[in-house]
Amino acid sequence: MAKKTFLTDVRTLRKRAREHIQQGAVTKGYKAKRETVLKLLNEALATEIVCVLRYKRHYFMASGIHAQSVAAEFLQHANEEQGHADEIAQRIVQLRGAPNLSPEGMLSRSHSEYVEGENLLGMIKEDLVAERVAIDSYREMIEYVGTNDPTTRRMLEGILATEEEHAEDLSTLLAELDK
Ligand SMILES: [Fe+2]
Ligand SMILES: [Fe+2]
Numbered sequence: 001m002a003k004k005t006f007l008t009d010v011r012t013l014r015k016r017a018r019e020h021i022q023q024g025a026v027t028k029g030y031k032a033k034r035e036t037v038l039k040l041l042n043e044a045l046a047t048e049i050v051c052v053l054r055y056k057r058h059y060f061m062a063s064g065i066h067a068q069s070v071a072a073e074f075l076q077h078a079n080e081e082q083g084h085a086d087e088i089a090q091r092i093v094q095l096r097g098a099p100n101l102s103p104e105g106m107l108s109r110s111h112s113e114y115v116e117g118e119n120l121l122g123m124i125k126e127d128l129v130a131e132r133v134a135i136d137s138y139r140e141m142i143e144y145v146g147t148n149d150p151t152t153r154r155m156l157e158g159i160l161a162t163e164e165e166h167a168e169d170l171s172t173l174l175a176e177l178d179k
Contacts, residue, residue: 025094032148038097040141041088041152044159045099046109047137048085051130052078054114058123061116070120070173077127077166084159091155111137124173131167138163 008029016028026034055078062071089099100109107114112130117123138160145153 023096026096030149032145032152034095034097037145037149037152038092038095040144041092041095041097042100043109043111044137044141044156045085045088045092045101046106047111047134048081048088049101049106050110050112050114051081051134052085054112054116054130055081055127057114057116058127062120062123064120066120066177070124070177073169073173074123074127077169080162080166084162087155087159091152095152121174121177124170124177128167128170128174131163131170134163135160135167 020026020028055074059071059074059078062068062074089101092099112133113126115126115129117126138156142153142156142160145156147153
C-alpha cells in the first residue's frame, strides 16, 4: 500500500497557481477568512496611526526638566508606530484589500485613544495605557489568525514584541520620574 503523503503533489500545486493568477499572493491554500483578516488589519492600521499622532503631539508638547530625554523616546515610538502602519498597509494590499487611511472614523476604528495629557507624567501614562491596549489587541489577533495565515501572524508577532518594548520603556520612564 502506498504511503499517504500530506503534501499536495506538484502538478496540483502548479495547476492551482495558474487558476487564479489575478489574486497575486492569495492562493487557494490561503486558510484564513480573508475579509475578517482585512478588517482586523484595518483596525490595527487605524490604531497605529492614532498612536503616531498621539506620540507626535506629546513629542512637540513635552516640556519641563525631563523633557528632552522623554521627548526623544516619544519621537522614537512615533516613528516605530509609523513603521508598523506601513507594514500593515503593505500586508493589506498583498491580501487584495485596500488600506483604510481615511481620517473620517479613524478614531472609532482605532483600539487606542488619542489623549493629549496635561503634563509630561500624564502623557507617559496615556501612552502606557495605549501600548497596553495595543498589546492585548495584537495578542488576540495572533490567536485568531492561528496557523491559517503564517505571514500575517509573523508580522503581528513582530509588532507585538515592539509594543511590549514600548510599554517597558514607558514604565521605566514613569518609575524614574516618580523618584
Ligand atoms: Fe505600533
Ligand atoms: Fe507602541
